[in-house]
Amino acid sequence: EIVMTQSPATLSVSPGERATLSCRASQSVRSNLAWYQQKPGQTPRLLIYGASTRATGIPDRLSGSGSGTEFTLTISSLQSEDFAVYYCQQYNNWPWTFGQGTKVEIK
Amino acid sequence: QVQLQESGPGLVKPSQTLSLTCTVSGGSISSDSYYWSWIRQPAGKGLEWIGRIYSSGSNNYNPSLKSRLTISVDASKNQFSLKLSSVTAADTAMYYCARADAVFGVVVTWGQGTLVTVSS
Numbered sequence: 001e002i003v004m005t006q007s008p009a010t011l012s013v014s015p016g017e018r019a020t021l022s023c024r025a026s027q028s029v030r031s032n033l034a035w036y037q038q039k040p041g042q043t044p045r046l047l048i049y050g051a052s053t054r055a056t057g058i059p060d061r062l063s064g065s066g067s068g069t070e071f072t073l074t075i076s077s078l079q080s081e082d083f084a085v086y087y088c089q090q091y092n093n094w095p096w097t098f099g100q101g102t103k104v105e106i107k
Numbered sequence: 108q109v110q111l112q113e114s115g116p117g118l119v120k121p122s123q124t125l126s127l128t129c130t131v132s133g134g135s136i137s138s139d140s141y142y143w144s145w146i147r148q149p150a151g152k153g154l155e156w157i158g159r160i161y162s163s164g165s166n167n168y169n170p171s172l173k174s175r176l177t178i179s180v181d182a183s184k185n186q187f188s189l190k191l192s193s194v195t196a197a198d199t200a201m202y203y204c205a206r207a208d209a210v211f212g213v214v215v216t217w218g219q220g221t222l223v224t225v226s227s
Contacts, residue, residue, distance in 0.1 A: 001170070034213040043203065043217035044154070050211065087154060091212025095169040098154040 002026050002090050006099035012107040013078050021102045023071040023088035032092035035064055035073045038101075039084045047086075048073065078104070109134035111204050111218035119198075119225050125191040129204030129218055136185045137162045142207040143187045144214070145178060147200040155200075159207060160187055194225045 003026040013019045023033070031051040036044035046055045048064035051071060061076040075082050083106055088099040115127035129143070136143060142159040158178045160166040168176045177190040191198060202223050206216040 032212065034211070036214075043220060044214070046213055046215060049208075049213045089154075089213070094167050095171075096156045096212055098156070100153045 001095055002029060002093050002097050004088055004090055004097050004099035006086075006088060006102045008102060009100070010103045010105060012105050014107045015080060016077050017107075019075040019078055019082070019104055021073040021075075021086055021104070023066075023073070023099050025069045025071075025090055027093075028068045029090040029092035031067045032090055033064075033066070033071050034089045034091065036087045036089065037082075037084045038087065044087060075104075109206060109216050111206060111216055113202060113204050113218045113221040115221060115223070117222055117224060119194055119223060120227050121195055121225055122193055125189070125194050125198060125223055125225070127189045127202055127204070127221065127223070129187050129189075131185045131187075131206075135182075136180060136187065137182050140209055141215075142209055142212075143180065144205045144207045145189045146203045146205050146214070148203070148220075149200040157189065157191075157202075161209070196225050199223065199225045 005024045007022045033051045035048040037047055038044040047058050051066055052064045063074050065072050083104055085101045085103045087101050110132045112130045119125045144159040145157040148154050158168040160178045160180050166178050175192045180187040201220045203220045204218040205214045207214050
C-alpha cells in the first residue's frame with residue numbers, strides 16, 4: 001500500500017496570505033494525485049486531479065504541482081471559504097489511498 | 108445530475124455484519140466510465156477507500172479489509188452494496204458511497220454519508 005504523508009498537520013494562515021500544503025508518497029505515483037477539500041459536516045470536494053488540473057468550478061487561486069513522490073497544493077490568497085481540511089489522494093496503485101489531512105485554520 | 112444515497116442500520120453489534128446499500132439516481136450504474144465505491148471516515152480522522160466495483164461486477168477490495176468484505180452491484184435496482192463481517196468498534200465510522208472516475212480514479216460524486224456505530 002502506498003502511504004501518503006501530508007504536512008503540516010495544521011497550518012495557521014491569515015486571510016489574504018498564501019498557503020502551501022505538502023503531500024509525499026511512499027513510492028512514485030507519477031501524476032496520479034488528487035486534492036480534496038472537506039469542511040465540517042460536509043463531504044469532500046474534488047479540487048485538483050492529475051496533480052495540477054483544476055476540477056470544474058475551482059478558482060485559479062488554487063493550484064497543484066509536483067510528480068513522482070512530492071506534491072504541493074498552493075492557495076495564493078486565502079479567502080474565508082478556504083479554511084477547511086485538505087486531503088491528497090493517490091490513484092496510481094490499488095488500494096487508492098488518502099493522506100491524513102492538513103487543517104488550514106485562521107491565524 | 109447523478110445522486111447517491113446510502114441506506115442501512117446505524118447501529119451494529121460487535122461480531123455481526125454491517126450491511127449498507129447505495130441507490131444511484133439520475134444516471135445508470137451500468138455506465139462504463141465509473142467505479143462505484145465505498146469510502147469510510149472515522150470521526151475526526153482521515154479517509155479510507157474500502158473497495159470499488161465496476162458495472163461488470165469486477166471488484167477490488169482494500170487488502171486490510173478483504174477477508175471480511177463483499178461489494179456487489181444490482182443493476183436492475185441501480186444499487187450497489189457493502190457487507191462487512193465480524194465488525195468491531197474500529198469499524199465505527201461515517202460510510203460514504205461514491206462514484207469515482209474510472210480514468211482518473213477520483214471521486215466525482217459522493218453520497219451524503221451514513222454513520223455506522225459498532226456497539227453492543
